[in-house]
Amino acid sequence: xxxxxxxxxxxxxxxxxxxxxxxxxxxxxxxxxxxxxxxxxxxxxxxxxxxxxxxxxxxxxxxxxxxxxxxxxxxxxxxxxxxxxxxxxxxxxxxxxxxxxxxxxxxxxxxxxxxx
Amino acid sequence: xxxxxxxxxxxxxxxxxxxxxxxxxxxxxxxxxxxxxxxxxxxxxxxxxxxxxxxxxxxxxxxxxxxxxxxxxxxxxxxxxxxxxxxxxxxxxxxxxxxxxxxxxxxxxxxxxxx
Numbered sequence: 001x002x003x004x005x006x007x008x009x010x011x012x013x014x015x016x017x018x019x020x021x022x023x024x025x026x027x028x029x030x031x032x033x034x035x036x037x038x039x040x041x042x043x044x045x046x047x048x049x050x051x052x053x054x055x056x057x058x059x060x061x062x063x064x065x066x067x068x069x070x071x072x073x074x075x076x077x078x079x080x081x082x083x084x085x086x087x088x089x090x091x092x093x094x095x096x097x098x099x100x101x102x103x104x105x106x107x108x109x110x111x112x113x114x115x116x
Numbered sequence: 117x118x119x120x121x122x123x124x125x126x127x128x129x130x131x132x133x134x135x136x137x138x139x140x141x142x143x144x145x146x147x148x149x150x151x152x153x154x155x156x157x158x159x160x161x162x163x164x165x166x167x168x169x170x171x172x173x174x175x176x177x178x179x180x181x182x183x184x185x186x187x188x189x190x191x192x193x194x195x196x197x198x199x200x201x202x203x204x205x206x207x208x209x210x211x212x213x214x215x216x217x218x219x220x221x222x223x224x225x226x227x228x229x230x231x
Contacts, residue, residue, distance in 0.1 A: 043207055045222035106160045
């Protein structure tokens with residue numbers, strides 16, 4: 001079964017508009033972490049934002065925020081006021097396991113293209 | 117911020133040769149490092165998890181004799197692709213888990229092309 005599901009292979013958004021990237025996850029762990037990474041064409045993985053499973057408030061980091069719905073096991077990334085430089089692949093990831101036994105699993109990604 | 121460095125960034129080799137990729141945490145200690153493989157337009161697939169001083173844990177379907185992982189110190193893990201073949205051509209990315217902070221940092225990736 002897929003651990004991390006990103007249902008949007010690609011999205012086109014007008015510059016300056018907000019965009020929501022979907023991500024659902026599946027785990028039986030009580031403690032886990034959820035990440036979003038951006039991967040531009042250069043290939044590097046750029047950390048964007050993190051949400052711990054016990055965090056009650058939605059994480060925010062500048063123009064990035066998470067809509068974390070624990071009961072639904074979803075953690076959607078919201079990018080406000082999109083910019084041309086936001087065009088990239090976006091990956092949702094989940095960290096499970098305890099110290100010495102962690103594992104980070106990635107979703108299939110969403111290719112975001114910002115249109116001027 | 118913490119930096120993870122991978123070397124080399126690009127490597128082209130002949131079929132049958134072995135290639136070593138290094139992953140270093142530059143300003144923090146990492147007890148755990150992860151190695152991923154990414155084919156074009158696909159996601160990162162976890163290959164193995166390496167813990168300092170112990171044998172790596174490989175994901176199902178990953179040949180441990182082909183992809184040798186060594187994590188000899190808290191700042192260095194290496195991935196050796198042995199007897200590389202064209203189908204091993206891929207983008208290999210490492211990530212390191214900070215010992216103190218629990219944060220995860222990625223290397224820049226290494227693009228392997230086997231001719």
